[in-house]
Amino acid sequence: MIDYCEFLNRLKSIDELDGFADYISPRITDAWQQLNNGDLSKWQHAVNSLPDVNPSRIDINNDAIAIGYLGDCDDKTRARLKESLMQLHTWRKGPIDFFGIRIDTEWQSYMKWNRLKDKIAPLKDKLILDVGCGNGYYGLRMLSQGAKVVVGIDPHLLFVMQFQAFNKYIKTDAVSVLPFKLEDMPTDTPCFDTAFSMGVLYHRRYPIDHISRLKNLMKPAGQLVLETLVIDTDKDEILKPKKRYAKMPNVWQIPSPSVLVNWLTQAGFRNIEVVDITRTSHAEQRRTQWMQYESLENYIDKNNPNQTVEGYPPPTRAIVLANK
Numbered sequence: 001m002i003d004y005c006e007f008l009n010r011l012k013s014i015d016e017l018d019g020f021a022d023y024i025s026p027r028i029t030d031a032w033q034q035l036n037n038g039d040l041s042k043w044q045h046a047v048n049s050l051p052d053v054n055p056s057r058i059d060i061n062n063d064a065i066a067i068g069y070l071g072d073c074d075d076k077t078r079a080r081l082k083e084s085l086m087q088l089h090t091w092r093k094g095p096i097d098f099f100g101i102r103i104d105t106e107w108q109s110y111m112k113w114n115r116l117k118d119k120i121a122p123l124k125d126k127l128i129l130d131v132g133c134g135n136g137y138y139g140l141r142m143l144s145q146g147a148k149v150v151v152g153i154d155p156h157l158l159f160v161m162q163f164q165a166f167n168k169y170i171k172t173d174a175v176s177v178l179p180f181k182l183e184d185m186p187t188d189t190p191c192f193d194t195a196f197s198m199g200v201l202y203h204r205r206y207p208i209d210h211i212s213r214l215k216n217l218m219k220p221a222g223q224l225v226l227e228t229l230v231i232d233t234d235k236d237e238i239l240k241p242k243k244r245y246a247k248m249p250n251v252w253q254i255p256s257p258s259v260l261v262n263w264l265t266q267a268g269f270r271n272i273e274v275v276d277i278t279r280t281s282h283a284e285q286r287r288t289q290w291m292q293y294e295s296l297e298n299y300i301d302k303n304n305p306n307q308t309v310e311g312y313p314p315p316t317r318a319i320v321l322a323n324k
């Protein structure tokens with residue numbers, strides 16, 4: 001279990017987040033227990049074994065988050081560090097440099113960030129919610145844009161622990177990754193200026209419910225940044241995979257952009273704008289030393305690059321902005 005005191009104090013020091021902090025504080029222990037995972041003690045050990053090193057720089061402004069320089073520690077310490085970081089395999093979102101060790105993550109996450117960062121409302125001094133935040137890579141990039149606080153939530157404890165590994169060295173109390181699902185969040189505290197939901201909607205059985213829950217947490221006129229898989233067609237279409245989509249078992253519905261806009265309209269959003277549609281490339285998602293399982297190349301039909309192994313359209317993602 002992680003000590004979230006500093007982060008919760010930070011939330012409580014911000015008037016608009018006081019009620020939100022009061023709601024989540026007593027629920028963290030339960031959430032942690034419910035999400036418990038057989039590998040948790042291994043991950044905790046890995047984080048506890050990270051060597052004490054003082055980074056002479058923290059850089060969250062560039063594509064790769066950089067903690068320290070190669071010269072900040074000796075080779076023996078770096079070998080220990082690498083061993084601990086490897087215990088936190090699978091590394092999906094990044095890249096991140098730890099004292100000269102480049103964690104080459106499955107996703108080159110900066111590619112998505114660069115597609116959206118100049119299109120969204122400025123984050124300076126804003127209160128941000130990042131639902132399904134993974135290890136907090138994007139939360140740190142939001143902080144680099146001047147966000148006042150970023151509340152990341154993700155139910156997968158590996159990602160919660162990966163953030164702990166970053167934050168052992170970064171030591172920020174303005175970003176955290178909390179072990180919650182969106183469904184665990186309060187429904188009557190509209191306190192965030194911007195809510196991000198990236199890569200989550202297609203995993204939800206009831207997408208409009210997910211969108212409405214995001215809306216409940218947003219201030220009036222707040223901005224939603226929704227990123228999700230789409231079927232790239234001008235028609236109103238929804239793909240409901242029979243079993244798997246790109247080998248993923250839990251993909252319920254993939255809408256066309258016009259259907260996605262309809263869902264947002266039905267949930268009561270306005271100023272809805274599709275700002276980007278990009279087919280996922282092998283440059284953006286691939287297997288690496290730090291993610292040794294299957295990746296995009298295994299999800300695409302070897303004889304036809306224009307379809308998944310199941311015969312569906314290949315992974316393509318849209319970024320949609322909307323106001324409450």
Ligand SMILES: C[S@@+](CC[C@H](N)C(=O)[O-])C[C@H]1O[C@@H](n2cnc3c(N)ncnc32)[C@H](O)[C@@H]1O
Binds near residue numbers: 109131183198
């Ligand atoms: C495909 S990843 C996307 C990560 C990151 N947002 C990105 O865009 O790269 C989806 C994440 O959503 C999390 N997730 C799944 N169901 C969720 C829920 N009900 N509430 C919040 N997060 C959820 C998963 O644990 C996972 O880390």
